Amino acid sequence: MTTATTxxxxxxxxxxxxxxxxxxxxxxxxxxLYLHNMMAEYGWFPxxxxxxxxxxxxxxxxxxxxxxxGLQYIDDPTDTVVYHNDLLDALGLDSVTLMGHExxxxxxxxxxxxxxxxxEKLVLIDAYGLWLEEVPCPDYFATPRRTLPTLMWHDHxxxxxxxxxxxxxxxxxxxxxxxxxxxxxxFLWQFPDRGLDKxxxxxxxxxxxxxxxxxxxxxxxxxxxFNALIPGSQLVTIPEAGNLPQIEQVDAFMDAVxxxxx
Amino acid sequence: xxxxxxxxxxYSAMPEEPPHGPDWKTAGIWVDLPNSVYxxxxxxxxxxxxxxxxxxxxxxxxxxxCVNEHHANMYGTMPSPSIMLASLARRTSKANLIVLGTSIxxxxxxxxxxxxxxMIDVISGGRVVCGFPVGTSQDTNWVYGMSPSVFxxxxxxxxxxxxxxxxxxxPFHYNGKYSxxxxxxxxxxxxxxxxxxxWVPGGGSIETWDWTIEKDHVYAALSYGGYKRAQxxxxxxxxxxxxxxxxxxxxxxxxxxLTLVSxxxxxxxxxxxxxxxxxxxxxxxxxxxxxxxxxxYRTEASIRAGFERSLALAQESAPQAGRKAxxxxxxxxxxxxxxxxxxxxxPDEVAEKLTEIAKSLRVGHVxxxxxxxxxxxxxxxxxxxxxxxxxxxQIHDVWDDEGWEDRWSPRPLAQRVSPAPVGG
Numbered sequence: 283m284t285t286a287t288t289x290x291x292x293x294x295x296x297x298x299x300x301x302x303x304x305x306x307x308x309x310x311x312x313x314x315l316y317l318h319n320m321m322a323e324y325g326w327f328p329x330x331x332x333x334x335x336x337x338x339x340x341x342x343x344x345x346x347x348x349x350x351x352g353l354q355y356i357d358d359p360t361d362t363v364v365y366h367n368d369l370l371d372a373l374g375l376d377s378v379t380l381m382g383h384e385x386x387x388x389x390x391x392x393x394x395x396x397x398x399x400x401x402e403k404l405v406l407i408d409a410y411g412l413w414l415e416e417v418p419c420p421d422y423f424a425t426p427r428r429t430l431p432t433l434m435w436h437d438h439x440x441x442x443x444x445x446x447x448x449x450x451x452x453x454x455x456x457x458x459x460x461x462x463x464x465x466x467x468x469f470l471w472q473f474p475d476r477g478l479d480k481x482x483x484x485x486x487x488x489x490x491x492x493x494x495x496x497x498x499x500x501x502x503x504x505x506x507x508f509n510a511l512i513p514g515s516q517l518v519t520i521p522e523a524g525n526l527p528q529i530e531q532v533d534a535f536m537d538a539v540x541x542x543x544x
Numbered sequence: 545x546x547x548x549x550x551x552x553x554x555y556s557a558m559p560e561e562p563p564h565g566p567d568w569k570t571a572g573i574w575v576d577l578p579n580s581v582y583x584x585x586x587x588x589x590x591x592x593x594x595x596x597x598x599x600x601x602x603x604x605x606x607x608x609x610c611v612n613e614h615h616a617n618m619y620g621t622m623p624s625p626s627i628m629l630a631s632l633a634r635r636t637s638k639a640n641l642i643v644l645g646t647s648i649x650x651x652x653x654x655x656x657x658x659x660x661x662x663m664i665d666v667i668s669g670g671r672v673v674c675g676f677p678v679g680t681s682q683d684t685n686w687v688y689g690m691s692p693s694v695f696x697x698x699x700x701x702x703x704x705x706x707x708x709x710x711x712x713x714x715p716f717h718y719n720g721k722y723s724x725x726x727x728x729x730x731x732x733x734x735x736x737x738x739x740x741x742x743w744v745p746g747g748g749s750i751e752t753w754d755w756t757i758e759k760d761h762v763y764a765a766l767s768y769g770g771y772k773r774a775q776x777x778x779x780x781x782x783x784x785x786x787x788x789x790x791x792x793x794x795x796x797x798x799x800x801x802l803t804l805v806s807x808x809x810x811x812x813x814x815x816x817x818x819x820x821x822x823x824x825x826x827x828x829x830x831x832x833x834x835x836x837x838x839x840x841y842r843t844e845a846s847i848r849a850g851f852e853r854s855l856a857l858a859q860e861s862a863p864q865a866g867r868k869a870x871x872x873x874x875x876x877x878x879x880x881x882x883x884x885x886x887x888x889x890x891p892d893e894v895a896e897k898l899t900e901i902a903k904s905l906r907v908g909h910v911x912x913x914x915x916x917x918x919x920x921x922x923x924x925x926x927x928x929x930x931x932x933x934x935x936x937x938q939i940h941d942v943w944d945d946e947g948w949e950d951r952w953s954p955r956p957l958a959q960r961v962s963p964a965p966v967g968g
Contacts, residue, residue, distance in 0.1 A: 344692075353693075424686070424835060453851040457844055464693050464840025471691035 285301065289326045289334070293349075294342070296372040301352030303369065304343040309334025312402075314379040314543075315370075316387030317525075320466045321447050321459075322347035322421070328466070329528040332536050337379065342369060344389070346465030348458060353391040353465055359476050362389050362469075363396045370400055379543060380487070384525060385466050388478065391508075395484040404489040405539055406508060408497050408525045411482075413475035417503040422470055423463070433498035435524040442529055449470075474500075476488070482511045487517035490542040492535065494523030516542070545902055545942040546953055548608030548642055549601035549928065550766075550800050550911040552620045552749050553594045553628075554827055556918035557586045561908075568829055572731075573618040575686045575835040587621070589852055593921045595628070597928060599635050601914070604932025607953070608640030608673070610800075612766075613647050614680070615687040619827035626660040633668040637962050640954050641668055644745050644764055644800075644911075645675020646873035650688045653723050654702035655730055658709035662734040669960025670735035673953070675764065677745040678752070685838035692840035698722050703742075703759075710739035741952040743798060748777045749846040753784040760790075762909065762952045764798035768828060770885035773903045774799060778905040793948040795908030798834040801901065803929040804888040812888040815923060816916070820886055823873030823917030837950055891934030898935070902942050908950060910939070 286409050289308030296303055306326060314337040316330065322343055345365065346353030356365055366389065369379065380401045382390025387409020394401040413419075420433060431438035438444075450456055469476055489512045493505030502519060509517040518538040520527035528535045558568070564578050565571025598609040611628040614620030620693045622628055625643045632641055641664060651657050657674075665672040678699050684690050690698065701720045708716070708728075715729035734740055743762035746752035756763040763781055767775050778797065785792060804820070806812035842850070887897045902910055914931060937968040 357694075373955040423838060426836075453848070456851075457847055460839045460847065461844065467691045469839070469842060471685075471693075472689050 297368045303350045306341045309339050311337045313338045313375050317382035317389050322462045328532050347462045359392045366393045377402050379403045383407040384467035395481040398486045401487040404487045406421045407492045410474035411478040436496035436522045485512045491517045493519050494527040499525040499527045546607045546909045549606050550913045554619045555621050573767045574682045586938040602636045602639035609644050610642040610727045614646050615683045629664050633664050642673040643675045645677045647679035647700040648676050649699040654705050655709045658706045658730050662732050665734040666732045671954045672740040672957035674740050675743045681837040681841040692838040753781045757788045766800045772884035794906045795950040797907045798909035799907040800911040802886040805894050809889040819917035819919035840846045896936035897934045
């Protein structure tokens with residue numbers, strides 16, 4: 283473990299309070315915005331800790347997830363871009379290093395395509411947003427909850443996997459998880475495709491695509507497709523990692539991003 | 545009391561082994577059911593048989609006939625209820641034509657539903673009841689691909705637009721979130737003025753109770769769970785009615801009941817057991833296993849209420865745990881009678897039971913499901929005949945002593961025509 287940085291949690295009003303956004307933040311340095319996945323995991327994970335050694339890591343919770351509000355103002359990808367612009371304004375940030383995972387990767391790619399001036403560098407981790415007819419990714423919502431971990435992880439029995447999203451009997455946590463699934467369904471229902479392929483060529487920030495080689499949720503071919511569609515991007519694949527290389531293989535993940543971000 | 549026959553029109557020629565999985569429990573009978581299983585020759589028999597049955601229900605005196613909507617499903621083969629209703633409009637002359645219902649969130653633009661309902665209303669001389677369900681998760685979210693995060697909103701907007709389209713006599717514009725129509729002026733307009741009554745099939749969600757009461761629509765409790773479980777639902781509904789200060793006319797509530805009539809309880813079991821067990825064990829056997837209710841199909845308030853209910857149930861009913869059917873079998877006839885899923889017996893017993901149920905649930909519209917599972921023509925016709933001739937006369941007057949007006953049955957045209965004989 284590295285030296286612990288402290289991280290703070292606060293609520294940030296965005297667009298005059300239309301959105302009330304939960305934000306976790308830690309570290310000092312240039313701002314790095316991290317956009318979360320469908321699980322809206324709320325831990326301060328070792329990879330965040332490591333990033334916080336050199337960056338001010340800011341991890342907002344998207345509207346409709348956990349206690350962040352305002353999803354009623356977001357219907358489509360354009361709305362997500364407008365929202366993220368408003369969020370950056372509320373945080374007082376002109377531009378950031380942007381890192382998005384899975385659903386958050388889809389939002390990050392949209393922002394980088396439509397508001398390139400706000401994104402200095404882009405890191406996409408096992409991201410949604412594309413659909414490959416020849417490699418259909420599994421239906422996230424139809425996949426039985428018991429089976430999902432086997433797709434998400436290289437080793438779903440490992441300690442990190444077991445600790446990540448443990449089963450709960452707490453109704454409130456259960457409701458919160460259902461809320462996350464529901465909100466995410468707005469962008470992923472049946473197909474994780476809301477037209478990003480028509481805009482993705484507008485991404486001009488230097489882009490790193492990181493993909494777990496064992497990702498059964500969004501297979502590696504999707505990483506290759508992102509890499510082919512984003513001008514000048516590079517793809518790094520992480521062995522023995524599924525959909526969450528930043529959790530499952532922290533060292534390899536950090537090795538991949540450190541050089542790119544430096 | 546108004547009594548209308550409900551029909552699901554199941555596909556009953558289910559093969560023993562599914563072509564798409566090891567068994568019917570895991571292979572699923574809904575959403576991804578391959579239509580190679582469907583035999584159109586048998587389908588041709590079944591559709592015509594089922595329509596004959598509903599037509600016969602009118603002949604033996606039932607007040608109406610009910611059809612419904614399901615998609616990619618074996619227990620209900622009416623993806624378009626309007627088509628069934630249109631057929632019934634021509635071959636019946638006085639029965640109420642009740643759709644329970646049309647999944648209005650799925651139609652784009654929703655005025656299509658207003659047009660179809662108006663057409664059938666005019667053809668039938670004003671006998672239509674519109675039913676506007678939210679729709680099951682399997683039908684709406686999975687088969688028709690509607691994201692659970694928007695379909696409720698679409699449903700509310702569709703209801704608003706359809707109602708307005710049927711009621712409004714001048715062209716209007718509708719700038720909704722999902723429907724953007726500069727010109728709305730449906731032709732034909734409905735025969736009933738201002739429009740057919742609206743019934744809302746619902747499960748047990750508080751939002752649906754409140755909304756139905758506010759809109760002054762009928763709340764229709766449709767489940768295969770039987771009258772004992774429905775009691776809790778209707779208790780919840782009526783407590784909301786009182787809180788809203790609405791009148792407590794029983795006609796604002798409807799209830800579907802699987803009903804089987806014969807010469808005796810033993811005879812009923814002998815004649816109908818196969819069909820009933822086929823329905824519960826086979827047709828419903830794997831519902832929802834493979835394609836679960838989509839996240840967000842139920843609102844958070846309903847999920848919360850569900851947690852509280854199941855907690856209360858777990859505390860109350862622990863001793864009953866042993867009564868569960870053995871794994872893989874599904875409930876038997878005796879269990880279904882015991883649990884209140886089905887009402888079966890001789891005409892007097894059935895009449896007595898239905899009276900008790902109607903009173904206890906306080907429902908003005910009872911909707912007996914008289915064809916169940918793989919029951920075929922002869923068996924079903926007997927059930928309909930005995931129900932109409934011997935049960936119905938005993939229950940028709942259930943609410944007469946309270947003197948309520950039924951504001952939710954159709955008001956047909958005073959003068960209306962019937963189909964002329966072919967070539968006549």
